Amino acid sequence: MTVLHIDSSISGENSASRAITRSILDQLTIERGGADVIYRDLAAEPIPHLTLDAFADSSVIDEFLAADTIVIGAPMYNFSAPTQLKAWIDRIVVAGKTFQYTANGPEGLAKGKRVIIGLARGGFYNQGSPAAALEHLETYLRGVFNFIGIEPEFVVAEGLGISPEHRQTAIQQALGDTVRLAA
Numbered sequence: 001m002t003v004l005h006i007d008s009s010i011s012g013e014n015s016a017s018r019a020i021t022r023s024i025l026d027q028l029t030i031e032r033g034g035a036d037v038i039y040r041d042l043a044a045e046p047i048p049h050l051t052l053d054a055f056a057d058s059s060v061i062d063e064f065l066a067a068d069t070i071v072i073g074a075p076m077y078n079f080s081a082p083t084q085l086k087a088w089i090d091r092i093v094v095a096g097k098t099f100q101y102t103a104n105g106p107e108g109l110a111k112g113k114r115v116i117i118g119l120a121r122g123g124f125y126n127q128g129s130p131a132a133a134l135e136h137l138e139t140y141l142r143g144v145f146n147f148i149g150i151e152p153e154f155v156v157a158e159g160l161g162i163s164p165e166h167r168q169t170a171i172q173q174a175l176g177d178t179v180r181l182a183a
């Protein structure tokens with residue numbers, strides 16, 4: 001099994017999404033020992049924003065296509081994905097490689113991969129809540145991965161800005177969820 005592990009939080013050791021992805025990795029490698037893990041820290045080594053010339057460099061999409069399982073740390077910044085993560089997505093959603101248009105509409109070509117997303121956000125965005133219309137992270141990531149043929153799984157820690165106590169409880173709960181997810 002080849003696992004591609006991606007983090008994008010700017011918060012280093014204080015990052016909730018990094019703690020969640022680390023725990024998912026621990027679970028996956030415990031369960032299926034011997035996995036090859038490739039790690040990309042998009043905050044430490046950002047991928048340049050998309051340009052026409054960038055399409056000539058297939059290293060990012062090749063790495064994605066070679067992985068069976070992709071684990072992604074996704075903090076919410078300004079209601080959406082960090083720009084670092086968006087730059088990575090811009091390299092993996094490529095016509096003819098991860099999707100194609102057919103007479104029946106778009107078809108995902110990346111079927112069969114497992115994508116697990118460790119998502120962290122400061123507020124609450126559940127349906128019916130005042131901020132629900134501003135949730136452009138989970139909906140965006142689900143939409144993007146569905147588009148290329150993958151149903152992503154989410155482990156979510158939310159309301160992290162409410163209080164230090166709530167933050168700790170929510171992160172612990174998400175870490176517990178990673179155990180059940182791997183099982």
Ligand SMILES: Cc1cc2nc3c(=O)[nH]c(=O)nc-3n(C[C@H](O)[C@H](O)[C@H](O)COP(=O)(O)O)c2cc1C
Pocket residue numbers: 009010011014015016017018074075076077078079080120121122123124160161
């Ligand atoms: C630059 C920045 C922007 C943020 N914007 C939002 C936001 O729009 N909505 C939200 O609920 N939380 C927001 N937050 C809070 C983060 O989502 C929260 O701190 C979460 O823990 C970030 O994940 P991380 O700990 O892995 O970095 C923001 C935090 C930062 C640093």
